[in-house]
Amino acid sequence: MxxxxxxxxxxxxxxxxxxLLAIISYGLLYPGVMEPIMTLSASVSLFGLxxxxxxxxxxxxxxxxTLHQLGYSAVxxxxxxxxxxxxxxxxxxxxxxxxxxxxxxxxVIAAVSKWSMADVFVVAILVAFFTAQATAxxxxxxxxxxxxxxxxxxxxxxxxxxxxxxxxxxx
Numbered sequence: 616m617x618x619x620x621x622x623x624x625x626x627x628x629x630x631x632x633x634x635l636l637a638i639i640s641y642g643l644l645y646p647g648v649m650e651p652i653m654t655l656s657a658s659v660s661l662f663g664l665x666x667x668x669x670x671x672x673x674x675x676x677x678x679x680x681t682l683h684q685l686g687y688s689a690v691x692x693x694x695x696x697x698x699x700x701x702x703x704x705x706x707x708x709x710x711x712x713x714x715x716x717x718x719x720x721x722x723v724i725a726a727v728s729k730w731s732m733a734d735v736f737v738v739a740i741l742v743a744f745f746t747a748q749a750t751a752x753x754x755x756x757x758x759x760x761x762x763x764x765x766x767x768x769x770x771x772x773x774x775x776x777x778x779x780x781x782x783x784x785x786x
Contacts, residue, residue, distance in 0.1 A: 626713075633777030637709050640770035641702070647764030648675045648698055656754045674760050698764070701727060702771065709778065721779045728775025 626634075657669040673681070675698050682691040705727045712720040 629777055629780060633774045634709070634713060636770050636774035636777065637706070640767050640774060641706055643763050643767035643770065644702055647760055647767045650674055650760035650763055651758040652678070652760035652764065653758060654754075654756045656756075658752050660752065672758065675764065702767070705771070705775070709774075712778075725775045725779030728772045 651672045651674050654672040655669065656667065656671075658665050658667045660666075675694065679691045679694050679698075682688070682694070705724060708720060708724055708727070712724060
């Protein structure tokens, strides 16, 4: 604990702000992965009757489980990699680098943080696609999980950039 306190007092404001933003961002990661991210609905109108054919709401984690069960394990692994493995690895790297600074590790953190937006980008493209293709029979709605995950990604990227800009990162 004293190593952490000493490390905190030795750092600049920029470094401390970067660490605080990283901590806040990781508080957003769990709801970003576990809360519903999107609802898709499809209905058909025949002879004046409207029938709902599909209505599904899923979180990132539920999507991963479903993809795995349906045999799309490679896609599931890619989503877990970008949504969980990279962020958790980055958190561990931040802690290690905070306690034992290295310019190379700070640069790695900055580089890794840029990959955190991959899922948000994919979901945004899907929603744009469904919206562009939609008639009254197809709807896509973003839910709280999307916003939690997007907030995590943005804060995580910002914290990575702040930490990489710190004086110890350029030594």
